[in-house]
Each structure stands twice: as C-alpha cells, then as structure tokens.
Amino acid sequence: MSVELQNLATEIALQAGELIHRRRREGVTVAASKSSAEDVVTLADRESEDLIRSLIADARPGDGFYGEESAATGSSTGVTWVVDPIDGTVNYLYDIPNYAVSIAVVEGDPDPHSWTALAGTVVNPAAGETFSASRGAGATLNGQTIRSNTDVAPSLAMVGTGFSYTAERRIWQAGIVQQLIGQVRDIRRMGSAALDLCSVACGRLDAYYERGLNPWDHAAGALIAQEAGARVGGLNGAEASRDFTLAADPVLFDALHEMLIDAGAEASVLG
Numbered sequence: 255m256s257v258e259l260q261n262l263a264t265e266i267a268l269q270a271g272e273l274i275h276r277r278r279r280e281g282v283t284v285a286a287s288k289s290s291a292e293d294v295v296t297l298a299d300r301e302s303e304d305l306i307r308s309l310i311a312d313a314r315p316g317d318g319f320y321g322e323e324s325a326a327t328g329s330s331t332g333v334t335w336v337v338d339p340i341d342g343t344v345n346y347l348y349d350i351p352n353y354a355v356s357i358a359v360v361e362g363d364p365d366p367h368s369w370t371a372l373a374g375t376v377v378n379p380a381a382g383e384t385f386s387a388s389r390g391a392g393a394t395l396n397g398q399t400i401r402s403n404t405d406v407a408p409s410l411a412m413v414g415t416g417f418s419y420t421a422e423r424r425i426w427q428a429g430i431v432q433q434l435i436g437q438v439r440d441i442r443r444m445g446s447a448a449l450d451l452c453s454v455a456c457g458r459l460d461a462y463y464e465r466g467l468n469p470w471d472h473a474a475g476a477l478i479a480q481e482a483g484a485r486v487g488g489l490n491g492a493e494a495s496r497d498f499t500l501a502a503d504p505v506l507f508d509a510l511h512e513m514l515i516d517a518g519a520e521a522s523v524l525g
C-alpha cells in the first residue's frame with residue numbers, strides 16, 4: 255500500500271514540478287502575501303496546489319487533503335495528503351533553482367501533529383531531482399538508494415537551517431545561529447525546508463534544524479531523511495512539529511540537541 259501511494263505521490267509531484275518549472279520560465283506573478291509582505295503566494299503556488307488536489311481527488315476520492323494554499327478537507331479513509339505546492343517560494347520568485355513540490359501521504363491527523371507518514375516525494379524540477387521514500391522501504395534520489403552521513407563530529411558538521419517570515423521570529427532564530435556557528439563546521443540557509451531534509455537524507459548536509467515549520471514543509475522530507483537513516487524529531491523527545499524540527503544521524507542528533515538547548519532553543523518566545 256505504501257509503495258502504491260509513493261508511486262502516486264511521485265507521479266503527481268512530477269506533474270506539478272513540470273507545471274511550476276514551466277511557469278517560472280514564463281514569468282512569476284505574485285498573487286498575495288501572508289504572514290508578512292515577504293511571505294508571498296504566487297499564481298504558480300495556487301495552480302500547482304489545484305492540480306495536485308484534483309489529481310489526488312481523481313485517484314483517491316475519500317482521502318483527506320492538507321495543503322499550504324487551500325482549505326483542508328477531512329478523510330474518510332484515514333489517509334491524508336500533506337502538500338506544499340512550492341516549498342522555497344522566495345527562491346522561486348528570484349529564480350534560485352532550489353525550490354520543490356513536496357507531497358506526503360500520512361495516516362492520522364496532520365495538525366496538530368499525530369500522524370504516521372506512509373510515503374513522501376519531494377521534486378526539485380529545476381535540478382531534475384526526485385527524492386522519494388515509503389515507510390520501511392528506504393529512500394531514493396532519482397531511483398538510487400541514498401543514506402545520510404554518519405560519524406560526523408559536531409565541530410565538523412555542515413548544518414542547514416531556515417528562518418520564518420516575521421521579524422520577531424527571524425531575530426530569535428538569528429540568536430540561535432549566533433550561538434551555534436562557532437561550534438559547527440558551517441551553517442547553510444538554502445531556502446527550502448523540504449529540500450534541506452532531503453539534503454540530510456543524501457549527505458549534502460550533516461544536519462538540519464528549524465523552529466516554526468508547518469506540516470507541509472517537513473512531512474515528506476522528514477520521512478525521506480528517516481528512511482535514509484537519519485533521526486528526525488523535535489526537542490526533548492517530541493515529534494518534529496511546528497515547535498521544532500531537527501534531523502541528523504542519531505549520534506549527531508543528540509549532540510546538536512544539547513547545543514541547541516544550551517543556545518536557548520526551548521524558549522517559548524514564538525507563539
């Protein structure tokens with residue numbers, strides 16, 4: 255069942271990826287802004303979500319839908335699709351080729367987090383890369399098995415992170431970076447949480463963390479990273495969630511967890 259869902263998610267993500275890549279070449283139109291003026295929605299975000307939604311409804315009419323750009327629908331099958339039609343929208347706006355369609359298929363409730371991910375696919379159409387996984391069956395990049403890095407000392411770790419859109423959150427997040435940057439090899443902010451998690455899965459990053467992600471940002475990438483051997487979770491034994499998401503090899507996970515707590519990552523300054 256998970257492999258069938260993975261194949262369907264991949265088929266749909268590739269179609270949506272093709273659409274957004276084509277629209278990028280034609281020119282991007284900003285349709286609206288959300289949490290701040292910098293947090294934009296393009297027409298392509300909406301078109302991509304509409305396409306994904308209709309393809310899912312045709313193939314599996316009873317499943318739920320939980321996407322970034324439209325109202326959620328409940329599930330009569332217990333299965334819900336968690337969708338980011340363009341993750342890395344600001345990269346997309348600037349034609350930085352690091353944006354993706356992210357589709358996860360989960361059992362349970364997407365919000366608040368109480369789900370088991372069954373399958374997930376993240377497509378970066380500009381790079382021609384498809385990351386995919388189904389529960390218990392490993393993770394792949396363009397069909398080849400991938401594994402996350404192991405045995406990396408914290409001081410040699412390449413760590414990815416991301417920032418929210420509001421100034422208050424960004425200043426808080428910068429404070430954590432300031433604490434961490436002297437303790438690791440380097441820190442990258444690449445602009446797509448889904449691709450950051452896939453980067454952990456394939457060894458382009460040793461670790462990734464972020465405060466304030468939405469379910470559609472991390473649902474597919476988290477499964478892909480886990481299936482590639484990484485541990486993905488929140489702070490103090492919690493699941494990855496809006497509150498906190500950390501991904502790394504289990505040994506590095508524990509070391510970074512401690513460093514992040516010391517840096518003040520538990521502070522509840524972000525509603």
Ligand code: IPD
Pocket residue numbers: 322338340341342343344415416417418444445446447448464466467471
């Ligand atoms: C954003 C990206 C970014 C992350 C933000 C997300 P969006 O998603 O994943 O890397 O740092 O927290 O909101 O807005 O491009 O879908």
